[in-house]
Amino acid sequence: MRRGVGAGAIAKKKLAEAKYKERGTVLAEDQIVQMSKQLETFKTHLEEFASKHKQEIRKSSQFRVQFQEMCATIGVDPLASGKGFWAEMLGVGDFYYELGVQIIEVCLALKHRNGGLITLDELHQRVLKGRGKFAQDVSQDDLVRAIKKLKAMGNGFGMIPVGGSYLVQSVPAELNMDHTVVLQLAEKKGYVTISEIKDGLNWERERASHVLDHLLKEGLAWLDSQAEGDPQYWFPALFSELASRDVTPEEANQMTP
Amino acid sequence: MDRFTWSNGLLEIHETLVIQQRGVRLYDGDEKAKLEVGIVMLTTHRLIWRDQKNHECCISIPLSQVIFFEEQAAGIGKSAKIVVHLHACPANKEPGPYQQSKFSYIKLSFKEHGQIEFYRRLTEELTQKRWENTPASQPIPTATGSQAGRTRAVGIVGIERKLEEKRKETDKSISEAFEDLSKLMVKAKEMVELSRSIANKIKDKQGNITEDETIRFKSYLLSMGIADPVTRETHGSGTHYHMQLAKQLGDMLQAPLEERGGMMALTEVYCLVNRARGMELLSPEDLVNACKMFESLKLPLRLRVFDSGVMVVQLQSHSEEEMIASALDNVSDKGSLTAEEFAKLLGLSVLLAKERLLLAEKMGNLCRDDSVEGLRFYPNLF
Numbered sequence: 001m002r003r004g005v006g007a008g009a010i011a012k013k014k015l016a017e018a019k020y021k022e023r024g025t026v027l028a029e030d031q032i033v034q035m036s037k038q039l040e041t042f043k044t045h046l047e048e049f050a051s052k053h054k055q056e057i058r059k060s061s062q063f064r065v066q067f068q069e070m071c072a073t074i075g076v077d078p079l080a081s082g083k084g085f086w087a088e089m090l091g092v093g094d095f096y097y098e099l100g101v102q103i104i105e106v107c108l109a110l111k112h113r114n115g116g117l118i119t120l121d122e123l124h125q126r127v128l129k130g131r132g133k134f135a136q137d138v139s140q141d142d143l144v145r146a147i148k149k150l151k152a153m154g155n156g157f158g159m160i161p162v163g164g165s166y167l168v169q170s171v172p173a174e175l176n177m178d179h180t181v182v183l184q185l186a187e188k189k190g191y192v193t194i195s196e197i198k199d200g201l202n203w204e205r206e207r208a209s210h211v212l213d214h215l216l217k218e219g220l221a222w223l224d225s226q227a228e229g230d231p232q233y234w235f236p237a238l239f240s241e242l243a244s245r246d247v248t249p250e251e252a253n254q255m256t257p
Numbered sequence: 258m259d260r261f262t263w264s265n266g267l268l269e270i271h272e273t274l275v276i277q278q279r280g281v282r283l284y285d286g287d288e289k290a291k292l293e294v295g296i297v298m299l300t301t302h303r304l305i306w307r308d309q310k311n312h313e314c315c316i317s318i319p320l321s322q323v324i325f326f327e328e329q330a331a332g333i334g335k336s337a338k339i340v341v342h343l344h345a346c347p348a349n350k351e352p353g354p355y356q357q358s359k360f361s362y363i364k365l366s367f368k369e370h371g372q373i374e375f376y377r378r379l380t381e382e383l384t385q386k387r388w389e390n391t392p393a394s395q396p397i398p399t400a401t402g403s404q405a406g407r408t409r410a411v412g413i414v415g416i417e418r419k420l421e422e423k424r425k426e427t428d429k430s431i432s433e434a435f436e437d438l439s440k441l442m443v444k445a446k447e448m449v450e451l452s453r454s455i456a457n458k459i460k461d462k463q464g465n466i467t468e469d470e471t472i473r474f475k476s477y478l479l480s481m482g483i484a485d486p487v488t489r490e491t492h493g494s495g496t497h498y499h500m501q502l503a504k505q506l507g508d509m510l511q512a513p514l515e516e517r518g519g520m521m522a523l524t525e526v527y528c529l530v531n532r533a534r535g536m537e538l539l540s541p542e543d544l545v546n547a548c549k550m551f552e553s554l555k556l557p558l559r560l561r562v563f564d565s566g567v568m569v570v571q572l573q574s575h576s577e578e579e580m581i582a583s584a585l586d587n588v589s590d591k592g593s594l595t596a597e598e599f600a601k602l603l604g605l606s607v608l609l610a611k612e613r614l615l616l617a618e619k620m621g622n623l624c625r626d627d628s629v630e631g632l633r634f635y636p637n638l639f
Contacts, residue, residue, distance in 0.1 A: 028458040032470050035451050035477055042444055042481075049441050053434040063434060070438065074446040077482040082540045083498045084482045097538035101528045152541040153523040154568030155608075171608070172565040216629045223629070 043085060050089045057090055061139035067092070068145060079149050099138060099146040102127050107170035115219030116171030117183075117237035120144070120159070123168050140165075163187035167237055173218040178211045183235065190238040193230035258285035259358040260343045262351040264305060264317035267421060272302045272388075276378045279309065280369025284338070286360025297365055299378055302388040304341075316354055318343070320388055328376060329364065337372045338364045339379070445481070452483050460487045472496070494546045500554065502539070502547035506530070507556040510570060514558070518605050519575030523548070523560075523568040525606070563612045564619075577616070584617040585636060593626070593635045 056063045071078050071086075078086035079096050087093025106126045110118060124140050131138070147168060150157040156172030162184045169175065175183075185200050186192035197208040212233050215221040224232040268274060277298040283290040283306060292314070298305040304323075308314035324342045331337035342362045367375070455474060459466055466474075471488060476496045478485050495503075506526075513529060514521055521529075523544065531538045539547075548560035548570055557573045587602055588594045594602070600610035614634045617623040624637040 028455060028466050029470065031451065031455045031458070032466070032474055032477075035448070035455065035474070038448060038451065039477055039480060042448055045441060045444055049437055053437060056431065056434045060431065063431065063438075066435065067438060070442045071445075071482070074442055075449045075483065076445055077484065079540055080482045080484070081479050081498075081543050082538055083479060083543065085480050086482055087540070088537075093540060094536055094538050097531060097540055100541065101531050101538075104524050104528055149541050150524070152545050153527060154562060154566045155522060155524050156566060172567055213629055217627065217632065 043089075046085055046089050050091075054090055057092055058095065058136055061137070061142060064092075064139075065141050079145070095136070096142070096146045096149060099127070099142060100150050102130055103143065103146055103150065103168075104170070106130065107168070111171065114236040115221075116156075116169060116173060117160075117220050117235070118168050118170070119162075119237060120166040120168055122237075171218075173220065178207070179215060182208075182211050182215070183238075186233070186235050187238055191224070191232045191234040193232055195230050258283065258290050258360070258363055259353065259355040260322055260346055260350070260363075261306075261316040261318050261353040261355065263353055264303075264315050266298075266305055266307050266312075266315040266317070268300060268424075269302065272300045275299045275301060275382055276375055278367065278369070278371035278375050280367065280371070281306070282336075282366040282368060284364035284366060285355065285358050286362060287364075288360075290354075290363075292354065294368060297375070299375065299382060301382060320382060320386075323383060326376075326379060326383075328372070336366045336368045337370070338366045339372060339376055340364050448481050449483055452478060452481070452485065456485050456487045459491075493549065494542075495550050496546075499543065499546045500550055502543060503550040503554055503556060506547055506570075507551070507554075507558055509533070510558060511572075514570065514572045518603050518609075519572040519580075520569050520605070520609050521571075522606065522608055523570060526570050564615070565612070567608060567612055569609065569612070580613050581617045581620055581622055584613050585622045588614075588617075588623055588634055589636045593633050595631050595633050597631075599634075 057067065068078070076086075078084065078090075078092050081087065082093045082097065084093070103123065106123060107116065107118060110126075120140055120143065124138075124143055127138065127143065144159070144166070147157055147159060154172070156169060158169045160167040160169060160175065160180050160183065162180075167183060181201060182192060182197060185197060192212075194205060194208045194212065197203055197212075198205060201208075212221065215233070215235075216223060220235060220237065222234045222236065224234055277296055279296050280294055281297040282294050283292055292306075293308050293310060295306050295308045295314075298307070301320075303317045303319050305315065305317040307316075322344050324344055326339055326341040329338040329340055340362055341364070345361070365372075365375075452474075459471065459474075471492060475485070475488050475492060476498070478488070479496050479498065509530065510521070510526065526548075527539070527541060527544055530544070545560070545568070548558075551558045551560060551570075559571055559573050560568065561571055562568050583603075584599070587599060591598070591602075594614070596607050596611035596614055599605070599614060600607040603610065605613075611632075614623060618625060618634065618637075622637055623634045624639065626633045626635060
């Protein structure tokens with residue numbers, strides 16, 4: 001007698017499938033109802049937590065880091081939506097979204113000068129200044145998280161590792177590995193020459209030239225062809241606060257043209 | 258061990274605690290020190306050690322005394338240690354537990370582990386040398402001799418105690434917060450697992466989950482901040498919330514868009530809207546998801562993504578042809594234009610002016626002259 005094949009077997013299989021499907025339907029619907037209930041319970045727990053510790057989030061950047069890391073570990077993004085529980089009840093949302101606004105504004109204000117590239121340090125300092133004396137302190141980690149969220153809106157927000165910290169890019173300029181590496185080389189002095197690139201990175205002149213041209217075009221680099229020796233390519237983004245100073249229009253007029 | 262001085266264990270004004278570890282025994286060179294097991298604390302300025310049972314017995318050494326340090330792996334019956342090599346004693350060193358020692362190094366023996374993190378933080382502190390930036394204020398005068406009798410300036414005792422209490426309270430509230438946070442995360446994880454199970458069922462089309470239920474499920478995901486690629490594929494990322502938002506934006510952005518030539522970068526919209534709201538701000542993703550619904554809701558706005566990745570909101574009335582025609586007109590009029598010049602002409606941001614010129618170029622109406630002096634556009638006569 002053959003088994004498994006034949007009308008009987010097929011019919012039996014179909015019956016099993018139907019039963020499984022039926023059970024599947026009940027389970028899935030059930031689960032959504034279950035989730036709705038569990039959500040209410042969770043909301044209560046979160047409210048309780050918020051009533052006790054909401055201040056901690058605002059006051060302690062260490063706590064924020066821990067909070068974010070735990071959320072990431074379990075697969076939750078507390079900053080995804082202003083309508084999420086986390087944002088609503090813990091106020092994490094407003095903290096980071098407002099920071100996002102401040103970051104965008106600083107980057108926009110300085111773009112004409114640095115081409116849309118700024119060190120995380122300088123960004124941090126300027127955001128803090130903009131927030132005023134009585135505002136909550138923000139850490140660089142806070143800025144990094146806010147920037148990560150801004151990426152959703154296109155516009156090329158990104159971070160380039162340079163000299164132990166980061167450069168924050170706020171324009172959609174295309175920067176590949178070559179550009180990044182030249183920026184890293186220029187970090188110590190704020191400028192770089194073609195010879196330095198050739199020696200330091202072992203590139204040919206043409207490759208170095210090509211990369212520097214691109215950076216010039218994107219407005220990220222300025223050329224000083226009057227420097228002694230090799231022309232120097234300067235990166236405003238890398239100018240340290242100590243070496244540069246904001247100049248008023250009156251002062252600028254008094255300087256030599 | 259003769260480098261240590263007696264200490265009251267309280268932190269100075271600019272000194273912060275970096276890490277502490279229980280269950281640490283000190284060694285003078287290779288010999289066990291005549292001290293019990295205690296807690297070692299690393300601050301921005303010092304290494305402090307305090308006897309676990311007898312809190313009065315507390316000693317410290319400035320980090321500036323450290324030459325270098327190394328790990329000593331644990332062995333059978335031996336705890337892991339960190340060996341710390343020290344400079345010679347300064348002449349004016351305050352009294353400590355040892356008058357002299359033949360060794361110029363000490364060891365920290367971690368009987369309850371913790372050496373990995375301690376080693377890491379010690380490395381950080383000795384690299385950063387934060388004590389050099391903010392020198393600790395003059396330490397409050399402490400021991401004059403033996404372990405037992407200690408004199409302090411009167412009046413300071415009360416202040417010290419208050420500071421210590423406050424510090425303990427803060428520590429306590431933070432550690433309580435962390436505990437509560439961990440418990441909360443356990444519950445959140447359950448929600449994540451449940452949602453994954455549901456999402457899988459939806460994907461495998463097991464059973465008849467109605468449209469309504471799927472939409473409800475998506476709103477649950479939104480509340481929890483859980484991303485779900487499955488429902489996003491079939492139903493998009495928007496929810497009722499985003500639909501409402503889209504309508505609000507439709508009203509709110511009309512005038513600003515008109516003022517700005519019919520187009521605004523999404524980051525500009527984000528700032529505008531959130532500054533207006535003041536609180537209950539929108540997340541970047543909320544904004545994007547709402548804008549994606551403009552078309553299906555038949556609102557007169559559109560979300561548009563340029564090749565460069567720049568995202569804008571534009572008035573539907575400002576059609577592509579119009580924009581290109583206007584770009585061509587302006588460029589022909591002036592002979593040639595850069596993005597900056599075009600921006601000034603139209604009162605647009607440079608970013609958007611550039612996008613328009615690029616668009617016109619893409620359609621063949623303009624061509625470029627790309628040099629280190631800038632990117633300039635000319636009417637395309639080819």
